[in-house]
Amino acid sequence: MGLTLYRNARxxxxxxxxxxxxxxxxxxxxxxxxxxxxxxxxxxxxxLAVEREHDLEGRLATPGLIDCHTHLVYAGDRARxxxxxxxxxxxxQIARAGGGIRATVAATRSASDDQLLASARRRALALMxxxxxxxxxxxxxxxxxxxxxxxxxxxxxxxxxxxxxVRATCLAAHALPPEFDGRADEYVDAVCAWLPRLHAEGLVxxxxxxxxxxxxxxxxxxxxxxxxxxxxxxxKLHAEQLSDQGGARLAxxxxxxxxxxxxxLGDDGVAAMAQAGTVAVLLPGAFYFLGETRLPPVEKLRAxxxxxxxxxxxxxxxxPTLSPLLMLNMACTLxxxxxxxxxxxxxxxxxxxxxxxDRGRLAAGQRADFAVWDLEHxxxxxxxxxxxxxxxxxxxxxxxxxx
Ligand code: NIG
Ligand code: FE
Numbered sequence: 001m002g003l004t005l006y007r008n009a010r011x012x013x014x015x016x017x018x019x020x021x022x023x024x025x026x027x028x029x030x031x032x033x034x035x036x037x038x039x040x041x042x043x044x045x046x047x048l049a050v051e052r053e054h055d056l057e058g059r060l061a062t063p064g065l066i067d068c069h070t071h072l073v074y075a076g077d078r079a080r081x082x083x084x085x086x087x088x089x090x091x092x093q094i095a096r097a098g099g100g101i102r103a104t105v106a107a108t109r110s111a112s113d114d115q116l117l118a119s120a121r122r123r124a125l126a127l128m129x130x131x132x133x134x135x136x137x138x139x140x141x142x143x144x145x146x147x148x149x150x151x152x153x154x155x156x157x158x159x160x161x162x163x164x165x166v167r168a169t170c171l172a173a174h175a176l177p178p179e180f181d182g183r184a185d186e187y188v189d190a191v192c193a194w195l196p197r198l199h200a201e202g203l204v205x206x207x208x209x210x211x212x213x214x215x216x217x218x219x220x221x222x223x224x225x226x227x228x229x230x231x232x233x234x235x236k237l238h239a240e241q242l243s244d245q246g247g248a249r250l251a252x253x254x255x256x257x258x259x260x261x262x263x264x265l266g267d268d269g270v271a272a273m274a275q276a277g278t279v280a281v282l283l284p285g286a287f288y289f290l291g292e293t294r295l296p297p298v299e300k301l302r303a304x305x306x307x308x309x310x311x312x313x314x315x316x317x318x319x320p321t322l323s324p325l326l327m328l329n330m331a332c333t334l335x336x337x338x339x340x341x342x343x344x345x346x347x348x349x350x351x352x353x354x355x356x357x358d359r360g361r362l363a364a365g366q367r368a369d370f371a372v373w374d375l376e377h378x379x380x381x382x383x384x385x386x387x388x389x390x391x392x393x394x395x396x397x398x399x400x401x402x403x
Contacts, residue, residue: 047078064133064369076107107219140171211247284330285319
């Protein structure tokens, strides 16, 4: 395949010293699925055999968005629980009464593979329409070997049927399934026994757990992490979402790629994450939708040099959003990230949260994953909210997909 040129763009490379890595009158050269040259058009090397040329008419081009925390594969919805919460019930109370994650597990177990794929595909298309080129998808609504495997297979399949990179994370330690009531330790034994089988089928890129009062204890989480480590799989953690369990400290001991949520993260957790190089994944959608008032310690994370990612956390219970752009806005309005930090959080730093070094910036050698926007300046990505999608074009590994 010959070279492809995209010219006449305002490049938001997120690379180099300039704010946003902005390059006016920029051009990108693609060699198949990779960027082979990125810079100001006047510096473009002469005498290249360019096969195809696209004029971006002065539009903004950013790296493709990376949604590094979603639960995209499930059946049913939890709109009724939303009503109950508005009448005063808490997320935790609903979960303890058998609703919450368990309600989605029941709906998901009785859905067919085709139904799960069709609904996940619709959700993925909505994310892609707003510029997403890589998505992480967690299991965690199956909670048995058979059903967790089904969810992970659907996630893998999605990456085959769509121009989208899918990273699959096993979150079997999400909640206790009813058949293990009162036997959480035995359930954790089961999860540790499933992991090698799921991994042998090529279904697992990382392992996650929900460490909280309504999830698993740090001791149980540790056992899941040890099973992951024995397989050479990286770990991540739903940590300190509803209470401070010391989950982030534990995850850092295992060199976790990321700790996610973090509203109740303490100073010791911040320090441990900084030392381990663990990414903090901020999830403003869940914070907003659950009416949380305790903010993640963004100032402290920033001061300690902990990289911060931003994701949708799409799921039916705590964050039923399909708008990565809205999350950029909320990361700024609710968590006080700067618009540039928010975009970095959904590109370069999100890539780090997934252990991917080949994407997230516009630079030679990176995958040719980018989005083109009808906007003047990248700060508008976080400024606008709720509709009027400005995404004009999405390119994944060099292949165009008109949004
Ligand atoms: O990221 N905290 C646990 N997991 C999900 C919510 C899952 C659900 O409520 O279905 C989260 O918020
Ligand atoms: Fe989550």
